[in-house]
Amino acid sequence: MGRPTTPLLSTERIAATAIDLVDRTGGFTIAQIAKTLGVRPSSLYNHVTSKAQIIEAMRSRIFETMPAAESRATGATWEQQVRSLLRSYRDAFAAHPRLVPFLTAQTVSAPDVMRIYDDMARILSAAGLPHSRLLDIITVLDSFVIGSALDLIAPDEVWDAGQAKSAELREAIASADSGRLRADRSFDLGLDLLLGGLAGFGAR
Amino acid sequence: MGRPTTPLLSTERIAATAIDLVDRTGGFTIAQIAKTLGVRPSSLYNHVTSKAQIIEAMRSRIFETMPAAESRATGATWEQQVRSLLRSYRDAFAAHPRLVPFLTAQTVSAPDVMRIYDDMARILSAAGLPHSRLLDIITVLDSFVIGSALDLIAPDEVWDAGQAKSAELREAIASADSGRLRADRSFDLGLDLLLGGLAGFGAR
DNA sequence: ACCTGAACACCGTTCAAGT
DNA sequence: ACCTGAACACCGTTCAAGT
Numbered sequence: 001m002g003r004p005t006t007p008l009l010s011t012e013r014i015a016a017t018a019i020d021l022v023d024r025t026g027g028f029t030i031a032q033i034a035k036t037l038g039v040r041p042s043s044l045y046n047h048v049t050s051k052a053q054i055i056e057a058m059r060s061r062i063f064e065t066m067p068a069a070e071s072r073a074t075g076a077t078w079e080q081q082v083r084s085l086l087r088s089y090r091d092a093f094a095a096h097p098r099l100v101p102f103l104t105a106q107t108v109s110a111p112d113v114m115r116i117y118d119d120m121a122r123i124l125s126a127a128g129l130p131h132s133r134l135l136d137i138i139t140v141l142d143s144f145v146i147g148s149a150l151d152l153i154a155p156d157e158v159w160d161a162g163q164a165k166s167a168e169l170r171e172a173i174a175s176a177d178s179g180r181l182r183a184d185r186s187f188d189l190g191l192d193l194l195l196g197g198l199a200g201f202g203a204r
Numbered sequence: 205m206g207r208p209t210t211p212l213l214s215t216e217r218i219a220a221t222a223i224d225l226v227d228r229t230g231g232f233t234i235a236q237i238a239k240t241l242g243v244r245p246s247s248l249y250n251h252v253t254s255k256a257q258i259i260e261a262m263r264s265r266i267f268e269t270m271p272a273a274e275s276r277a278t279g280a281t282w283e284q285q286v287r288s289l290l291r292s293y294r295d296a297f298a299a300h301p302r303l304v305p306f307l308t309a310q311t312v313s314a315p316d317v318m319r320i321y322d323d324m325a326r327i328l329s330a331a332g333l334p335h336s337r338l339l340d341i342i343t344v345l346d347s348f349v350i351g352s353a354l355d356l357i358a359p360d361e362v363w364d365a366g367q368a369k370s371a372e373l374r375e376a377i378a379s380a381d382s383g384r385l386r387a388d389r390s391f392d393l394g395l396d397l398l399l400g401g402l403a404g405f406g407a408r
Numbered sequence: 409a410c411c412t413g414a415a416c417a418c419c420g421t422t423c424a425a426g427t
Numbered sequence: 428a429c430c431t432g433a434a435c436a437c438c439g440t441t442c443a444a445g446t
Contacts, residue, residue: 002446003410030439039411042440046410051439104354105305114367121373134376139355139390140397144344147351150308151343163318169325172338186343193344196404197397206427207429234420243430246421250429255420 008039011047015057019096022058026098055102056109062092062099063112069119078127079195085123086145089116090187093149094180100149117142129201137198144194148187152180212243215251219261223300226262230302259306260313266296266303267316273323282331283399289327290349293320294391297353298384304353321346333405341402348398352391356384 017036021028030051034041048054066088069081076084093100108114120138129137156179164170176182221240225232234255238245252258270292273285280288297304312318324342333341360383368374380386 002412002444004446007410009410029437031437040413042413042442043411045440045442049440101305101309105309107357107359111367115369118368118370118373121368121376122370125372125376131375132379133393134372135380135386136390136393138376139386140348140394143351143355143390143394144348145351146354147347147349150350151347153311155311163315164322164325165319166322166326168329168338169322171335172325172329172342175336176339182339182343186340186347189337189340190344190347190398193398193401193405194394196401200400201397206425206431208427211429213429233418235418244432246423246432247430249421249423253421 009037009043009047011057012061013037014044014048014054015061018054019058019061019099022099022102023096028054052106055106058099059103059108059110060112062096062103063110063116066092066112066116068115069123078123079199081123082120082127082141082198083191083195085116085119086141086191087187090145090148093145094152094183097149097152100153104146104150129198133201141194144190148183148190151186152183154183213241213247213251215261216265217241218248218252218258219265222258223262223265223303226303226306227300232258256310259310262303263307263312263314264316266300266307267314267320270296270316270320272319273327282327283403285327286324286331286345286402287395287399289320289323290345290395291391294349294352297349298356298387301353301356304357308350308354333402337405345398348394352387352394355390356387358387 014033014037017033018028021032021036030041030044033054034044044054048057069085093103117138120141121134124134124137125131164173177185218237218241221237222232225236225240234245234248237258238248248258252261273289297307321342324345325338328338328341329335368377381389
């Protein structure tokens with residue numbers, strides 16, 4: 001059985017199948033992808049050099065649909081622009097929560113993500129924030145988004161009141177939202193705190 | 205060859221060896237741990253039920269050395285207490301950067317970590333922050349610490365100026381610290397921004 | 409150029425057998 | 428109670444052979 005007249009596989013199809021598997025099962029193997037696509041495991045290596053590269057292809061796919069910063073810029077304050085950008089960034093993760101550990105465990109090599117940093121640098125620079133701290137600020141915002149993305153898969157059991165020793169924590173858990181709603185509210189709060197802090201940091 | 209007069213293994217010895225392997229190589233296998241301890245792979249299962257449980261044992265070991273909040277409380281403002289707690293929390297990660305992806309990929313079941321949340325709840329509650337938002341605030345701080353911990357293994361290549369398209373980002377990269385120093389400075393900045401924001405949130 | 413089959417060097421985990 | 432040896436059902440990856 002030699003090569004088909006039209007290719008059965010592509011990096012895109014492989015990445016899409018892998019995303020689907022992670023969404024459904026929390027993981028993926030080369031064999032599972034191959035089986036889903038009706039092909040042999042070794043066939044994948046005509047399109048991809050390693051499992052790590054499949055993860056990078058998944059990352060590209062997740063972030064390529066993110067709207068560019070320009071589409072949000074008209075008439076908005078820099079705070080609104082940053083807020084919108086970070087929310088899109090987090091929402092891209094949130095669309096596939098179980099994928100997050102794979103993406104955060106591995107070094108970024110996708111240009112789609114570098115574009116996000118580019119956009120942030122442009123917005124923050126135009127806002128008048130000190131150039132000497134620009135990368136630090138970007139890192140803070142990036143860290144918060146990534147931490148919040150990981151929070152999406154924290155099961156409510158982590159906040160199991162049964163394990164909390166202090167009355168304060170038990171009470172806090174009892175009056176909190178659960179699941180996705182809780183994660184969303186926390187993300188918005190963090191955004192408020194960070195942007196409020198940046199506003200008093202020399203921005204115009 | 206039956207059981208030895210005195211046990212060759214323990215959960216602690218297994219976890220310590222695994223941490224050492226991750227520090228040195230970035231990963232660990234059951235076989236590597238066994239070889240290091242002069243034992244057969246199957247022997248580990250007399251002390252541990254799975255690889256996941258080894259990771260939890262590593263987590264315990266990493267955080268058990270963290271000082272309790274009480275030891276920092278005397279005469280300090282709540283901001284100083286939170287700052288000190290979060291810094292210890294992050295430093296525990298920072299002592300083993302390559303371990304971070306393993307810890308963040310897996311759900312927490314270690315009481316040592318729950319203790320950190322307990323301490324945060326107690327400090328923030330005493331500070332007068334609204335009880336209804338306590339868990340959200342803890343989540344924000346936790347997300348930031350975890351995101352910052354993952355930033356520790358981001359190689360400087362991520363910030364490779366060659367890939368940055370905008371002049372703003374290229375300039376920011378050029379004038380930034382690199383490696384651990386950059387990560388430390390960013391973490392301190394994030395702490396300032398978040399605590400500053402919390403101060404204007406109804407805290408006394 | 410691209411799919412296949414066979415092979416390689418691993419994985420984590422189980423379990424009856426030993427003392 | 429705890430270590431062993433053998434076995435099981437997988438892993439990701441390589442590569443010569445086919446069209």
